[in-house]
Amino acid sequence: MTTSPVAEGLFGALKPQAADSLLSITGQYRADPRAGKLDLGVGVYRDAEGATPVLQAVKAAEARLLDAQTTKTYLGAEGDVGFLERLTPILFGSNAPANVFGLQTPGGNGALRLAADLLAAARPGARIFLGGPTFPNHPLIFDASRLKTVSYRYFDVETQSVRFDELMDALVTAQPGEAVLLQAGCHNPTGADLTPDQWRAVADTVSARGLTPLIDQAYQGLGLGLEEDAAGMRLVVEAAPDALLAYSCDKNFGLYRERVGALFIVSANAERLDLAAANAKLLARGHWSMPPDHGAAVVRTILESDTLTLGWRMELDTMRRRLVEVRRALAAAGPALRSFGDRHGLFAQLPLSPAQVTKLRTEHAVYMASSGRINVAGLTPATVPAFAEAYAACRG
Numbered sequence: 275m276t277t278s279p280v281a282e283g284l285f286g287a288l289k290p291q292a293a294d295s296l297l298s299i300t301g302q303y304r305a306d307p308r309a310g311k312l313d314l315g316v317g318v319y320r321d322a323e324g325a326t327p328v329l330q331a332v333k334a335a336e337a338r339l340l341d342a343q344t345t346k347t348y349l350g351a352e353g354d355v356g357f358l359e360r361l362t363p364i365l366f367g368s369n370a371p372a373n374v375f376g377l378q379t380p381g382g383n384g385a386l387r388l389a390a391d392l393l394a395a396a397r398p399g400a401r402i403f404l405g406g407p408t409f410p411n412h413p414l415i416f417d418a419s420r421l422k423t424v425s426y427r428y429f430d431v432e433t434q435s436v437r438f439d440e441l442m443d444a445l446v447t448a449q450p451g452e453a454v455l456l457q458a459g460c461h462n463p464t465g466a467d468l469t470p471d472q473w474r475a476v477a478d479t480v481s482a483r484g485l486t487p488l489i490d491q492a493y494q495g496l497g498l499g500l501e502e503d504a505a506g507m508r509l510v511v512e513a514a515p516d517a518l519l520a521y522s523c524d525k526n527f528g529l530y531r532e533r534v535g536a537l538f539i540v541s542a543n544a545e546r547l548d549l550a551a552a553n554a555k556l557l558a559r560g561h562w563s564m565p566p567d568h569g570a571a572v573v574r575t576i577l578e579s580d581t582l583t584l585g586w587r588m589e590l591d592t593m594r595r596r597l598v599e600v601r602r603a604l605a606a607a608g609p610a611l612r613s614f615g616d617r618h619g620l621f622a623q624l625p626l627s628p629a630q631v632t633k634l635r636t637e638h639a640v641y642m643a644s645s646g647r648i649n650v651a652g653l654t655p656a657t658v659p660a661f662a663e664a665y666a667a668c669r670g
């Protein structure tokens with residue numbers, strides 16, 4: 275009897291995996307000849323022309339770097355320390371906590387992975403409370419780090435409302451020291467954020483129960499503004515004995531492919547912080563050894579210059595205002611889309627079945643993730659009516 279070549283080799287034992295469906299949707303969109311087609315798939319900012327341009331502040335910083343850089347020797351395990359120092363007040367405000375340690379990571383995803391590994395190292399078999407629906411990389415990363423995920427419903431897609439009661443129920447079930455993932459703002463995939471009162475209630479419970487928040491901050495400045503998008507998260511960090519913050523500069527600086535992020539560790543106790551920092555550095559060495567330089571150097575160069583910082587803030591505000599404008603147009607387009615006006619950032623999660631998503635694509639040339647998540651940056655006020663009509667036709 276002959277064995278098949280697939281069964282013979284080691285890799286034949288691996289489970290088959292589906293291809294990234296968002297990338298294949300983008301391919302289908304490109305091949306679609308229909309005029310007026312809409313790409314609401316991949317989660318990057320787009321301007322009204324559908325482009326994701328390099329920010330002018332980034333271009334200017336890159337020109338300066340090209341001129342001034344004298345070496346390509348490795349950065350240390352912590353990464354670009356100037357980048358971390360300049361980012362700290364943007365994230366924490368003028369009253370940064372006393373004990374903070376930052377470490378540059380490859381994107382927000384790198385920071386999430388490092389945070390998850392640190393939680394698992396601190397408490398083998400640790401649980402993390404995760405509200406759904408959420409960024410699909412969250413469960414992927416937590417599984418890879420061997421954390422046990424406890425899921426609860428954060429958002430009811432059918433009624434388009436945050437289930438704050440279910441979030442609070444989850445928090446009171448968590449044991450002291452256990453971790454809870456919270457998105458700081460511009461929630462992916464729903465766009466539905468906590469109100470200031472809700473953040474205060476979360477902070478009180480985190481404090482009362484001694485929980486460890488893992489804050490995911492990937493869109494600062496794209497919701498209500500740089501300060502506003504950090505206000506709730508700051509309350510929670512302040513209330514917690516220990517906290518972790520996974521930060522991404524990939525969206526708010528438009529640096530996606532440069533993979534710019536940081537993990538910030540905060541502790542009420544300086545010795546605990548030193549322990550956590552030393553362990554995080556070791557874990558980072560096991561993953562990527564040293565982070566890449568370019569993107570973080572660009573952010574540092576911008577933040578070191580008052581002129582470039584001002585330019586970046588203005589460009590960020592332009593992006594934010596465009597998202598608000600599209601959301602307002604959606605909210606005005608009919609009762610089914612009214613809640614879009616109160617939501618923030620790039621995303622919305624529509625109550626659509628996979629068959630309805632397919633119908634929108636085949637019959638109306640509207641492309642989105644198979645989960646029903648849309649990127650509102652794929653729309654303009656001018657294209658909103660066509661989208662609203664197609665959506666209504668498919669919802670029935």
Ligand SMILES: Cc1ncc(COP(=O)(O)O)c(C=O)c1O
Nearest residue numbers: 381382383409462490492522524
């Ligand atoms: C909720 C959330 N967290 C973190 C990230 C991390 O992004 P990146 O690794 O590209 O910096 C993203 C990006 O899509 C996200 O949506």
